Amino acid sequence: MKNWSKLSVYNINTEKRYAAGFPLDEDGNPTAECLDGEWDFKFVKKASDVPEGYEQPGAKAEGFTKIQVPSEWQIKGFDKPIYTNYLYPYALVQFNPLLIPHVKGYRNSAGCYMTTFNVKRTDKRVFIRFDGINSCGDIYVNGKFVGYSEDTFSPQEYDISEYVKEGENKLAVTVYRYCTGSYLEDQDMWRLSGIFRSVYLIYKPQAMIEDFYVRSVLKNDYKDARFLADVQTRIAGDLAGRKARVKVVLSKDGKVVAELSSDAEKTDKKKKYIKNKIKDLSSEITGVELWSHENPALYDVEVTLTLDGETVDVRRCKFGFREIRIVPYSDGRGPFILLNGKPLKIRGVNRHEFHPDYGHAVPKELIEADIKLCKANNITAIRNSHYPNQDVFYELCDKYGVLVMAETNLESHGLAMFLPKGKKCWKDSCVYRARNMVGRLRNHACIISWSLGNEAGFGKNFRIMKEKILEMDDTRFIHYEPDPTGKVGDVLSEMYSHVEKMPVIGENKPMRHCYALWAPVGSKYTPEMYRDLPFIECEYAHCMGNALGNFSDYWDAFRKYDRLAGGFIWDFADQSIRRKTKDGKDKWCYGGDFGDTPNAGRFAFNGIVRADRSPNPALYEVKYQHRMVDFEYSDGVMTVKNNYMFTPLDGFRCSVEYECEGKKLGEEQIAVSGEAGSVSKYNLNMPAFPEKGEVVCNVKLMLGKDELYAPAGHVVSYEQFILREYDFAPVEGKGGATVKSEGGRLVVTAADTVYTIERGEITSVKKNGKERLTSPVKPDFFRATIDNDALPQVPSIIADIFMGTSRYRNAIKTLKARKVNSEVRGDKVYVHIKWKMRTLKSLETTYIFDGEGGLDMSMAVTPRKSMERYGFTFRLGKGVDGVKFYGKGPHENYCDRATAAKLGLYEGKAEDFIHDYLYPQENGDHTGVRYAEIGGENGVKIQSVNAPFEMTVHPYTTMELHNAQHSCELGRDDRLTVNIDGKQRGVGGDTPAMACTKPHYDILPGQTHTLRVKLTF
Template sequence: MDLETFTPGSGRLEPRAALRSDAPALDLNGTWRFRLSPTAKAPEDFARPDYDDTAWDDLPVPSHWPLHGHGAPAYTNVSYPFPIDPPHVPGENPTGDYRRAFDLPEGWTGGRLRFDGADSFTRVWLNGHELGFSTGSRLPFEFDAGAWLRPGRNVLAVRVYQWSAASYLEDQDMWWLPGIFRDVTLTRSAADVFVHASYEDGRGTLSFESSGGPVTLSVPGLGVSGLQPGAEITVEAEPWTAETPRLYDAVVTSPEETVSLRIGFRTISIQDGVLLANGRPLLLKGVNRHEFHPEHGRAVPYETMREDVLLMKRHNVNAVRTSHYPPHPDFLDLCDELGLWVIDECDLETHGFGQVGWRANPTDDPHYADALLDRMRRMVERDKNHPSIIMWSLGNEAGVGRNLAVMADWARERDPSRPLHYEGDRSCAHTDVYSRMYASHAEVEAIGRLAEDPLDDPELDARRRAMPFLQCEYAHAMGNGPGGLAEYQELFARYPRLAGGFIWEWIDHGLAHPAYEYAYGGDYGEPVHDGNFVIDGLVFPDRTPSPGLLDLKKVFEPVTFEFADGVVRVVNGYDFADLAHLAFVATVQAEGETVVEQRLDLPAGGGEAKVPDAPGGAGERWLTVRAVLAADQPWGPAGHEVAWGQTLLAPAPSRREGGAAPGLVRDAGDIVAGDSAFDAGSGRLVRLFGLEVEGPRLDLWRAPTDNDRYGGLEGKWRALGLHRLTHRVDAVELDDALTVRTRVAPAATDLGMRATYRWSVSGDGALLMSLDIEPEGEWADPIPRLGVTMSLPRSIGGVTWFGPGPGEAYPDTGLAARVGRWTATIEELQTPYVYPQENGHRAGVRWADFGAFTVSGDPVFGMTARRWSTGELAAAQHRPDLVPGDRVHLHLDLAHQGIGTATCGPGALPQYDLKAHRATLNLRFDRGTA
């Protein structure tokens, strides 16, 4: 077999829509017999019906064979794992042979064999006859099986080659996972229908196309029956939107079969450079979604697809880009049903050609024109009836070339109702929207103002300036982060030209692994890989939301709150829905304890409401107003929180008050204050209210985040030596207070920090620390953190604190954190990123009670507590590498460097850079409650 052919397939039937039919069908999923060969030259005698496969293994279909003990997965982001020499492929070409025997029901005649997805080059035999082959891994193909079916027992044989000329078209950022990973069906359905359902001025317009003989369409919910192909009618219909996903059940009847589908009336248009849905501006609050499951790879169960959509809806996501291939059709059904705007992306990426200057790129090679057009046709024909799909995307990161025009021209002719998307060509010569990846905030603002840098071609430049702009990828959600979300969203909301964007990406692609918990690139011994770059999602592999997703929910909130004296103004931020489905609850808390709670009455359009009167009293008081679902929705239960806002009602007094200060006394080698003590030589605190401690001492280092590493800050910090600071004590002075003068600096540089600690004791027995920090020398780059670290006995089990929570927060993240009283164990304070890194920082803490002692800020501090040191955290590469030690490591910080999104995109915005500067940290230590 010529695996180096440019031809996309042979023997296949014309592509058609994915439809639900009453025609007989046999589900051929299940246990198949399987054999893996190291090359493509294995004998083909296995296709004979009488072939003895008893020595073969069992393999489930759908699945990927590397996830069942046959070979191993491999991950690359950009690089091809084989030489770039199209259309040639390696001689070492893993080849999987499949066999499945099935019984044909009595009376069965005719039928089609349908494969919904097989990676990457697939040949099919039925009862020893070769039906043909197909490429295009994430797209369906069908063969006419009728002439070769037999009464009773039939044998289906399939050979799947991992590498082929088509593999050059499938260089998406994901695991390389061959196999039959979607459904296999024998069906007698042959129907193909294309329903057109537009919406304008309160009315829907309906028509349809169909292949074959006499066909009629009926929509009982609209009183439509017997509609003929090509006929057009106008009906009183409710529109479909992602916020109000109104669907109408329809049936298309022919003499051979009846198919059912769901119709949504909606019109997507572009006017004056603004993207519109049903005549209203559309703001996409989206995510990029790969198909992924930690045990099954891209063979995602239906329940998991539904979980994805429900999670998206519950976190205020309204759009999804199917990166970088069409998903299983069931996922699109769920988007129709539950409401998500979709950009459906073609199964095309040639990213690795960028590493050789785009030479021989298939996108510009006429030999590949038929293959690229074939992929576009199969996507559009399969998915054309989904109201959720608002754009077709030509592919991803495939450079530029003549074949894009071939794809775009065909798609516009076949379906002029949907705009075309493609990011890889800055000229937008073949698209209807201007799309970019990872543009900075400044560039996004310039584009919003129509002030972007011009193209060289004035005609193309004018055409592009008339287009809506979207970020098909931004805010790379890898590890701790992303930062800068709120600033992006403010720009999207401010400029009508900006249609929003899609976060990269939805899920960490960590494969379940017995030793590592979750594996990433290189964990299977791949010679070429891109490490943990595949761990870049808003949810962890088990679909637990990360702090990034919680922040995104806050940023994407469809309701906002504006507070004034005694009132709150509730603003409706939905594009299409009102607020009638929401209830509003106002809560007043003092020091995190609820003192008043009541429901607010608001009109469906939003407006002002009086907030509850709060009783007086001591302590910091906050008003929180929450918008929750008033009743169950298809995507969330009653009481689910959609949005919230918070305002300070009364600040707390200074927390350093404590009356007159008795002196500290020298006692042998210690300086003692009651049952607290300092080492007389170093001035270091060694006992705190009877608890053995070490520290606190100045700390400038943090375990680098992915953004620190990929953005270059870690390299600068390590080159400077911030991970190996030296501490010199210059003076320990005792009078009414203890003054400890130190200099903290890395070796091999004249940069340093003067750190002067002043300890005193309040009249009520609290220890008061004032730390003055003064940098020496020219610190050119941001520093990781500015604060102190100390260690505590392992018996410290948890903490209750007052301040933002419950989750982590950094200068440009933590948008989901609200001020309150929170409790967590030391273990619960950790964010279990698949690749361990800086995490768990609670910012803006007023006080924190560790049981044995309480620490308070004047006014606030940042807190991190772990059962491993920063050095151990920085050295870890997988979750199991972090083993609890004998100490609890507590960080009490003044400031942190921002997070940014520098794994892809900009680093932290300038206002979130932590520059070395003079600063003072004031802390109060009180005896604890335990």
């Protein structure tokens, strides 16, 4: 049997995962050579087709081509990418648990890699390190088998000193797409393969620092600290008799803060080498600067090993003084997660290390761009979903100040009811993965929690993993979901708890917990089980397509209850692979686009940003709700509440602008101040208001100086107050309109505008003889289906039963005017229509035409079933463009995702106000609209009459938008589609790809819903 097919074999000859980093030479440069670049490569469809002997020196590279390392071969055009959520690829067993963990060799493709490297004459030991191989690899040097390892997302390192020779050496690696370890890697992601992280040749001295572990205990109200260090050395036996000494130096800005030292155990020449572990070196330090996500203060640590006073090895790392701990419920407060003694609310996001052009082989500069993007949008925590990331990610999070939940590469979602549970055959592999993560990463200040994995069921193996982790590091809290016992995780964690459940948890009431495929009824949780456990939503606000509805309701609850410690949004970026169409457009591919089966379609498009990191509109809502400063207004006084944990407001700039329906009235600067947690008040110097018009006050809090993630002037928090509300009094036009009947049509003449009404629809509007419409003004109740309405994870027929996805799309075809009455009343023409349509209890519309060409248009509708939207639709004439409106913007907003949008006067092209979701769907809505102008002089003006309306303007039809399956397929039309709505249903997002719209965001059946606007063409 091959290594990849043996459950008991998950590593051969690998070094343990250590946090010591690379050795440094006398100039402070790493003694490592990066082997990244072009390698020889051959792809084979079956494991049995790996060419025999290709790894041997002198073997010819027949059939080989070139490939870039690091990369994943599917991204480079070899083999099919596969996207699946929890169904295992066909090479593995999904439906017969008796065959687990069988891997089908005839479906297990492989990649054969070759390169050469040079070794100079040296007395040092030579190691080779692979930072990531997916899913496993057999390693050969000069034709000799060196070792094997699984655990895709952890480095694997081998001592190859006995295999190399001076001069040129051959390195060969056989990478298999699947192995038995793949059963523990069933994450919701693209299933790709290859050497996808960097490869290093490392020279280490015969007497080396093998590992070191640094930590601290904060004291005296977090002003002072005890600094502690453990150092492990490995010294060759032939160096016996030489005095070994370890020194640890802690410094800040070049100034030594502490120096620790100790002798190491003497070596024994009878042994090949001796490992010494020096524990609990310590020093008391006064006046430490603490690390936090608000102030990521870092110190330098240098560890030196000397033999008889001669320096033989030096290692370095960054270090932050910080404390993370859990405080139980007491005296009516808590429980809390405390960071440096202050209660922490996690403003987080789940992030796959993935990019549309590189797959999982993400370059450093793009990782850094992601972190800066998060920080700039008030996202200060990242969960590594669902595997450890590259070293550089944690180094950057230390630097920028991002809290990290590091997660073990362990998920068995599709088979969680069978493995790993408490089965002994899986125990060692599970522990191996946890130790790999902790051993490599435990010196990073940014990591506040170790997660045991994700959606892998539950059993004894998770208790064992926790025990092993705590033996290595006990300075972070342990996380795992699902935990039906409440005893493995140090916090209560759940994914996709509905917002209605937040008060239940916040008030420590009985509940059911951990619903999943393997536990459809969940587990009973009594108040006693979680009384002392803070709650984290490890995944929530599922942002698939046009989603993230009622996100503000979650944050209202998080702010209200001590126990609710925040959570991690699902997720950061749409997971897509970018390809080009023949005409050069970006095609954002999803499951099935490559002929891959099984696949989960577009279920990977869950990002608050698109795959290219441009914002999805949900990002604006996240930034606003994650704000750290709140503003309130009353009677000329602005109250400022500083919710930062450690940061005073003195370093920020605050501006206050006054507007009347888009016209600036004045501006003032407020010198805000106040320590973290403080509340301060400021008198506003408001300008004189005009006699009429809605007046608003816009407050912005901005960075006062450049930060690593954003320049001075970057807005971190903002608010808007309405100082005088809009006057919704009807706009009365003069009389003088006339009506006549012509062949079953009504023709209304109003000054220079002639309206034609057929079967209740306004089929023509001519202004000075020129037609303004290319499709009728008529009632409409269908919106292009959003992902949350479509239930894309289930067959469409089931989705239709549960969500009624085609209900109004089909019902609108049955819309008929059953009665049309017209009359002249007071020099105005009234046309009243009663309609009949399946799914509606009643529908009436009224058109009132005045003598100036105005059309007062109203609707009253009572649905039998919940509605997606209600209002009117029409298309303007060819070639018109331009949108100007006074309402909520500038970005799209819906009734349950509108808190970040602010009232203003916005103007641009129609293209500026739509949004291209990677999978096309309803987009571009604006709520709270008071008035709008569409299409300029040849378009239409829309005025609210008695209440704000909602509006979308699309350069395509609703059905074109609905039918498109990729954004590149959605063309543009020079005839604008205008939708005027009384309301659109919210977009939802509590549960993956299921709207779960709250009643106050829905358009409920059995109630009469109204709309009234005035149109002027």
